[in-house]
Amino acid sequence: MRLTILTPLLAALATAAPAQAEDYVIDTAHAFVQFRIQHLGYSWLHGRFNTFEGGFSYDENDPAAARVEVTIDTASLDTNHAERDKHLRSGDFLDVDAHPEARFVSTAYAENGDGSAKLEGNLTLNGVTRPVTLEVTAIGAGPDPWGGYRRGFHGTTTLTLADFGIDYDLGPAAREVELVLSVEGVRQ
Template sequence: MKKLLLAAAVGAALSGGLSQAQAADYVIDMEGQHAFIQFKISHLGYSWLLGEFTDFEGTFSYDEANPGAATVNVTIDTASIDSNHAERDKHLRGDDFLAVDDYPEARFVSTSYTESSDGKGVLAGDLTLHGVTKPIEIAVNEVGAGPDPWGGFRRGFEGKVTLTLADFGIDYDLGPAAKTVDMYLSIEGIRQ
């Protein structure tokens, strides 16, 4: 789940029609808590379980003149999963789900970016989660870009992706409605 969220967050950071005239590198702003990797999964088909990964880091590069050259790299601390319930989080960190002792990190590395229109695009890349690496595609949308009050320059994106848990070796039975997890990424990067 974390990796999905992370993947979604990274994809969001890379995408979209930006206003900068040359390639620039950005660091995802975790220090200021301006980035989120969140998830939503069905609980037995009766309700929704929401949560997030609170500890991740990453970078992205974007060139307005050549959007297809955009790159994203994100690493998530899988033990940072937080569903607002300590016992459930302990279970999610265990062998039935994320197995954080064996797989302490999830990682997304982009392989391509295809810009469509109006700041939208598709970020493709490899997501490694639970020891399994699979290609995924994140639908991204540019939120905005411009100067910040501290003399810097920032870019923000959002992204969405749905992951099938069994694709990553996570097959704990929570019912047929819980075979996939929706990831939502909101990423703000600080230009370096």
């Protein structure tokens, strides 16, 4: 009798699909790619990229399998000052005519067990591809009011401009830029 009950249960377990990663498309209306850099060591200059797209894959049962990919339109740089933006888009900095996109593709993701994680990947900026590590915080996940499901993360990293071929002299305090990616994805 026991074997009769267990056999269908074991067969169902053996054929059940394993948990799979969920794919998310970044909701750009609720996501930001921002940066800040010191200006001559006297103040902070803040900016953002207004146009970007991407997605990520995440499995709560296998976080190490997470994947992230983001593409940024470098010409969408916005520091709230048209002349400065024009200069930052020039060959002195991002050279957006030659390099219209920046791209991040993840290579590894490791959770720390406290809601934080390290996301490693390759960033292509100004025609140069280099490995970078982002410090990531999980913001939350759950249903939205429209019947969808969302998940959000916040990540930060510091880039050395010269590593990406940007060597315009803004003073010793402005050799690094802090990059912030705040993403909310909608499950597909």
